[in-house]
Amino acid sequence: MSHPATTPPAPTPPVITIQQASRYDGRTVVIQGWLHNLRRSGKIAFPIVRDGTGFLQCVAVKAQVGEETFERIKHLTHETSLRLTGKLRADERAPGGFEMDVEDVQVIQAVSPDDPFPITPKEHGVDFLLDHRHLWLRSRLQHAVLRVRHSVIRAVRDFFDNDGFTLVDTPILTPAACEGTTTLFEVPYFDEGSAYLAQSGQLYNEATAMAMGKVYCFGPTFRAEKSKTRRHLTEFWMVEPEMPFVDLNDIMDLAERFVESVVARVLDERKEELKTLERDVSKLESVRRPFPRISYDDAVKTLQRKGSEIQWGGDFGNADETLLGEDYDRPILVHRFPTEIKAFYMQPDPTRPEVALGVDMIAPEGYGELIGGGQRIHDYDLLVERLNEHKLPREAFEWFLDLRKYGSVPHGGFGMGVERCVAWICGIEHVRETIAFPRMIYRMKP
Amino acid sequence: MSHPATTPPAPTPPVITIQQASRYDGRTVVIQGWLHNLRRSGKIAFPIVRDGTGFLQCVAVKAQVGEETFERIKHLTHETSLRLTGKLRADERAPGGFEMDVEDVQVIQAVSPDDPFPITPKEHGVDFLLDHRHLWLRSRLQHAVLRVRHSVIRAVRDFFDNDGFTLVDTPILTPAACEGTTTLFEVPYFDEGSAYLAQSGQLYNEATAMAMGKVYCFGPTFRAEKSKTRRHLTEFWMVEPEMPFVDLNDIMDLAERFVESVVARVLDERKEELKTLERDVSKLESVRRPFPRISYDDAVKTLQRKGSEIQWGGDFGNADETLLGEDYDRPILVHRFPTEIKAFYMQPDPTRPEVALGVDMIAPEGYGELIGGGQRIHDYDLLVERLNEHKLPREAFEWFLDLRKYGSVPHGGFGMGVERCVAWICGIEHVRETIAFPRMIYRMKP
Numbered sequence: 001m002s003h004p005a006t007t008p009p010a011p012t013p014p015v016i017t018i019q020q021a022s023r024y025d026g027r028t029v030v031i032q033g034w035l036h037n038l039r040r041s042g043k044i045a046f047p048i049v050r051d052g053t054g055f056l057q058c059v060a061v062k063a064q065v066g067e068e069t070f071e072r073i074k075h076l077t078h079e080t081s082l083r084l085t086g087k088l089r090a091d092e093r094a095p096g097g098f099e100m101d102v103e104d105v106q107v108i109q110a111v112s113p114d115d116p117f118p119i120t121p122k123e124h125g126v127d128f129l130l131d132h133r134h135l136w137l138r139s140r141l142q143h144a145v146l147r148v149r150h151s152v153i154r155a156v157r158d159f160f161d162n163d164g165f166t167l168v169d170t171p172i173l174t175p176a177a178c179e180g181t182t183t184l185f186e187v188p189y190f191d192e193g194s195a196y197l198a199q200s201g202q203l204y205n206e207a208t209a210m211a212m213g214k215v216y217c218f219g220p221t222f223r224a225e226k227s228k229t230r231r232h233l234t235e236f237w238m239v240e241p242e243m244p245f246v247d248l249n250d251i252m253d254l255a256e257r258f259v260e261s262v263v264a265r266v267l268d269e270r271k272e273e274l275k276t277l278e279r280d281v282s283k284l285e286s287v288r289r290p291f292p293r294i295s296y297d298d299a300v301k302t303l304q305r306k307g308s309e310i311q312w313g314g315d316f317g318n319a320d321e322t323l324l325g326e327d328y329d330r331p332i333l334v335h336r337f338p339t340e341i342k343a344f345y346m347q348p349d350p351t352r353p354e355v356a357l358g359v360d361m362i363a364p365e366g367y368g369e370l371i372g373g374g375q376r377i378h379d380y381d382l383l384v385e386r387l388n389e390h391k392l393p394r395e396a397f398e399w400f401l402d403l404r405k406y407g408s409v410p411h412g413g414f415g416m417g418v419e420r421c422v423a424w425i426c427g428i429e430h431v432r433e434t435i436a437f438p439r440m441i442y443r444m445k446p
Numbered sequence: 447m448s449h450p451a452t453t454p455p456a457p458t459p460p461v462i463t464i465q466q467a468s469r470y471d472g473r474t475v476v477i478q479g480w481l482h483n484l485r486r487s488g489k490i491a492f493p494i495v496r497d498g499t500g501f502l503q504c505v506a507v508k509a510q511v512g513e514e515t516f517e518r519i520k521h522l523t524h525e526t527s528l529r530l531t532g533k534l535r536a537d538e539r540a541p542g543g544f545e546m547d548v549e550d551v552q553v554i555q556a557v558s559p560d561d562p563f564p565i566t567p568k569e570h571g572v573d574f575l576l577d578h579r580h581l582w583l584r585s586r587l588q589h590a591v592l593r594v595r596h597s598v599i600r601a602v603r604d605f606f607d608n609d610g611f612t613l614v615d616t617p618i619l620t621p622a623a624c625e626g627t628t629t630l631f632e633v634p635y636f637d638e639g640s641a642y643l644a645q646s647g648q649l650y651n652e653a654t655a656m657a658m659g660k661v662y663c664f665g666p667t668f669r670a671e672k673s674k675t676r677r678h679l680t681e682f683w684m685v686e687p688e689m690p691f692v693d694l695n696d697i698m699d700l701a702e703r704f705v706e707s708v709v710a711r712v713l714d715e716r717k718e719e720l721k722t723l724e725r726d727v728s729k730l731e732s733v734r735r736p737f738p739r740i741s742y743d744d745a746v747k748t749l750q751r752k753g754s755e756i757q758w759g760g761d762f763g764n765a766d767e768t769l770l771g772e773d774y775d776r777p778i779l780v781h782r783f784p785t786e787i788k789a790f791y792m793q794p795d796p797t798r799p800e801v802a803l804g805v806d807m808i809a810p811e812g813y814g815e816l817i818g819g820g821q822r823i824h825d826y827d828l829l830v831e832r833l834n835e836h837k838l839p840r841e842a843f844e845w846f847l848d849l850r851k852y853g854s855v856p857h858g859g860f861g862m863g864v865e866r867c868v869a870w871i872c873g874i875e876h877v878r879e880t881i882a883f884p885r886m887i888y889r890m891k892p
Binding site: 017019032034035051052053079080081108109111112115117132134135137138142143146147149150153154157161164166167168169170171172173174175185186187188189190191192195197204207208209210211212213214215219220222224226234235237244245378399400402403404405406407408409435436437439441442443444445446 | 463465478480481497498499525526527554555557558561563578580581583584588589592593595596599600603607610612613614615616617618619620621631632633634635636637638641643650653654655656657658659660661665666668670672680681683690691824845846848849850851852853854855881882883885887888889890891892
């Protein structure tokens with residue numbers, strides 16, 4: 001069926017994302033997205049649409065869109081997918097700075113009113129939200145957290161890439177435990193017995209650092225710890241740099257520069273998101289070098305003065321870390337822990353072997369340990385001694401010992417868990433919201 | 447003991463990396479590294495030192511360094527760690543463009559002549575090399591491969607970051623299998639039964655794409671396949687983009703732009719390494735859009751003409767992929783495979799439901815499938831039907847079905863395994879050298 005052409009066809013409006021709105025002021029465009037919210041008031045409707053890049057407030061006036069379209073808009077259900085056509089208009093009051101005057105709406109898939117989107121603006125319990133994590137991710141707050149996470153990860157990679165480090169991914173399936181097997185996930189591996197999911201890439205980093213110079217690995221790590229604190233996940237991402245020819249001071253310098261640069265990058269890139277999260281950014285703006293450096297000895301004295309029951313030789317609990325961090329407006333570096341409470345590979349201080357050349361970076365505001373690291377033992381005989389003391393199977397560590405036989409050098413590095421860092425930067429209570437699908441002792445779904 | 451000061455102390459020479467040599471032409475510097483090689487000829491010795499950033503040819507003349515130092519240099523063992531002081535001198539013949547005239551050498555840790563570095567310039571079997579992978583990584587070829595890998599990973603991330611994608615890491619520990627459990631690694635998970643190591647982040651990507659728009663995940667994935675081909679690892683890294691509001695053509699366009707940009711980046715950043723690998727770079731320079739797009743139907747006819755036994759309905763074997771790729775100087779896109787041989791979630795072609803809107807990108811030169819992807823089923827009822835046909839447990843996929851209930855939209859994406867891409871770009875035979883510590887059916891050590 002053909003009609004005689006009376007007017008030329010209207011040009012098809014461009015399909016854009018909400019993020020691109022500012023480039024299309026005054027123009028008619030198409031936005032594809034989901035209905036986030038809808039207010040109605042008589043002959044006007046105010047749909048808010050999200051498309052992943054942002055949220056757009058829209059205005060549909062019955063007299064302009066016509067009765068049929070207005071009815072369709074009025075009955076749109078939450079999270080219905082749609083294609084909206086309309087003219088963009090700058091409006092300072094609108095979040096994002098633009099509003100759309102709706103001209104037309106096409107529904108892609110309507111959410112049934114009989115089976116509505118389960119997450120509503122009312123309060124939900126955390127178990128309900130985690131059971132619906134695949135849908136909870138559509139909320140404004142979760143977007144903000146995950147975008148901060150993306151910026152943190154980019155900042156981490158850019159920092160090391162620009163600082164002369166080579167990324168060398170270390171394996172997840174590993175034959176031996178770094179520090180005993182009680183907190184390891186075990187995986188039957190063909191005819192080779194059991195593999196264990198890596199808790200850290202450090203031992204491998206030591207090998208690649210002797211080959212490639214400054215290296216880092218950055219991937220998921222696993223701890224089968226039965227801890228249910230707000231600071232722990234069983235699966236989390238960790239970045240671990242390792243450097244040859246360094247001492248503890250070099251490692252602390254790197255950690256400081258690194259964390260300063262990550263925080264600065266997020267402040268620069270994620271202003272909107274931090275606002276959405278109601279984060280007090282002044283607490284992040286003060287994260288500037290130098291960070292206070294405090295010996296374990298002094299930290300214990302400070303803690304005792306503040307009422308902690310800690311004795312010299314003991315490890316810090318969460319409460320201790322909070323107490324230590326609360327006096328400072330930036331992270332602190334606590335160094336030279338008792339050798340006994342640290343991992344077998346930690347280099348003892350040559351002037352005082354009862355302390356090891358390790359360092360923890362403790363975040364302010366009660367976020368606990370951000371970074372742990374230090375200098376590794378580079379002497380073959382001392383490492384053998386430590387393996388024996390820790391009753392670790394020598395055979396599993398032969399390759400690790402090789403690194404002390406064939407051109408050993410002083411070396412070290414650290415690890416930083418991404419989720420704890422993101423929680424701190426976002427100022428949120430629990431690490432479980434800093435990763436898309438958190439894994440905890442009682443949760444591995446969806 | 448103090449001496450009367452007659453001359454002011456010589457300034458300490460700067461400690462630099464080999465990569466920085468060009469900035470220090472004519473100056474005395476200190477290089478920290480490992481002895482890679484040593485030639486001697488009477489009163490001259492030619493140590494080659496590596497420090498992870500490069501290799502430096504050095505010259506030690508007995509008359510200049512003195513007898514004692516010369517003796518020390520003459521007896522240096524392979525991979526001994528050392529600190530070399532000397533003057534840098536531009537020399538076009540030297541790899542890297544500089545040589546050092548040695549003035550002094552300090553040994554950090556001498557490799558014992560009774561227990562020499564096990565990897566020598568002579569030929570070693572691959573099992574021996576893989577058993578000593580922690581040391582094999584010190585070789586020039588392995589450096590080159592791992593640096594290309596680093597560039598590929600940066601190129602991948604930069605491509606998606608700059609194209610409006612949000613990185614959303616998907617979980618490794620997952621409750622259900624994407625496509626049956628026979629090729630999955632199983633992990634006992636506290637009281638929650640078994641978790642499985644993720645083979646793909648795609649199902650989760652579909653959820654995050656509906657929340658965040660264009661997304662990608664990039665992490666290790668696991669296949670417990672008993673295949674021993676040179677193209678397979680049990681643990682490998684995969685990048686998977688996913689986009690809402692797209693069709694198969696959009697997905698092919700993205701795949702093409704993506705691979706073109708990754709190859710261009712490596713050509714730009716890793717000239718030296720590709721030279722070390724003796725890679726014919728003309729084979730990479732031809733990787734330019736558009737890539738040929740061939741339907742599965744036509745591909746089968748071509749294969750039959752070339753002598754393959756394949757029949758319509760069958761999947762390509764490695765030999766078929768090689769045959770298909772050999773006629774082209776760039777990757778090809780094969781699309782619209784029989785629905786029956788593809789995953790349950792693949793969208794059938796509406797005009798011809800016996801084929802699915804999927805695409806494989808096949809590399810030239812026999813490197814096989816680089817990318818697999820396509821459009822996903824967005825209709826709830828059709829997806830339920832497919833779950834039933836594939837006898838998959840509905841309950842485990844309820845959350846996945848939710849995505850078709852609450853604002854479903856046409857969507858799709860693809861996955862690319864990093865190791866296969868690196869092997870192709872490097873022009874090396876086996877994927878096992880493209881990752882620092884490869885995991886294969888008979889190997890998870892060191």
